[in-house]
Amino acid sequence: MKKTRFNELHKQLGGKMIEFCGWELPVEYAGIIPEHMAVRTKAGLFDVSHMGEVLVTGKDALAFVQWLTPNDASKLAPGQVQYTALMTPEATFVDDMLVYCMGPEEYFLVVNAANDDKDFAWIAGHTQGFAVKVEHQSDAYSQLALQGPLAEAILRPLTDIDLAALKSFHWAKGQVAGKDCLVSRTGYTGEDGFEIYTMDPDPRVIWTSLIETGRPQGLQPIGLGARDTLRLESKLMLYGNDISDRTTVLEADLKWIVKLQKGDFLGRPVIEKQLVEGLTRKLVGFEMAEPGIARPHYPVFYKGQRVGEVASGTFSPLLKKAIGLVYLPIDGAAPGTEFEIEIRGKRTKARIIPTPFYKRART
């Protein structure tokens, strides 16, 4: 099992360690519910060093990123970040990812741990005809996420970056706790916050400084359990659950990352066809209408017919009810529609509701 550079610190803090995508990571410290609520009301610190990083440089770096993704990376100025995807020719997902524009000929891609090697092979396998160099940098990087309404206040005294000037989906370079870092105003929780990348071989002081500074203000270390409940409340996609190489970008309700005016890209013909012909199914959010918690892979029935299985499903600590995501036939994909989920052999009523389940109030 791979260990992040913060591994011992998690154990010292009482983190319950599990294997995740080949990494030993904490699933929880104080408990999923208190950790979840800390991020919603105060702040939380996550070790997300398992995420993958790929650097694309060269004269054709932009054209190459444009070819591999549906979103329009030409709109990015240096200092900006974009949510996008690596598309197959079938307009399904190799992965979803963030693209950081570092300069006109330099793009930094952040991908999921589960797909890290697959993604790098995919990217490196598509360079023919492009003057680019691709570097797999995952092993060199550590990454922390500081999330929650108090994130800026906690990070401010520890960095020389002007955080007040750092807008959502922007990045800046500077020091955090004396270590060279790249900090972006991004995250996977639905809250304000930052993701902090460093290539320092011993970045532990960043973690310990954030914990010490934040603890008096209510910051808690957060495990993978709450990371999942937080992202689901905000309807942020989890690869393997909600999106995969068997779901198209339009079916996943991510039309907002498709920019057809940008020119040709992998998967575009399938997207155009689906736009003309319409979709047969779509990813929607649901709540349980009867007692029970729907979990991934539970069978789903609509109008008495089996139509698939639950994509994501859990108990929402904030809303205090069972929620989830599911692909439903397009005629049944409107809010208010009732369908059934089989929970331990019993068909249990669920109801489509608008998403995201939770959206923070912006000031």
Place this chain on the structure above:
Amino acid sequence: MYPNDFRYTREHEWIKVEGDEGVVGITDFAQHQLGDIIFVELPAVGKELAARQSIGVVESVKSVSDVYAPVPGVVTAVNEALGQTADLLNKDPHGQGWIVRIRIKDPKDLEGLLSAGDYEKYLEGLEH
């Protein structure tokens, strides 16, 4: 921590014998392992339970776990309070967090269960 008048299983259930009936729940160790419990599925009163048959399901945010009958019997009552307050299993696992009451089929079956002392020794072994 573990009451002396209870008997225990290696799967972390307890049973408190009262006459020919027994009250069944999960141990403090089990509730710690599960984390915040948010949902309990209870059996129907009158259900006949074979040895090691599931009497219900306990769900935390992350996990779904079966609870098994420590000995064969028939369900005579269920703890309806858990429908609204599943976290009684966290707060008071050996008391208000009881799950079911069963009529014990054969008291001899209790002999195969652990005493409090043996269960605590068993837990020490698990932690290493």
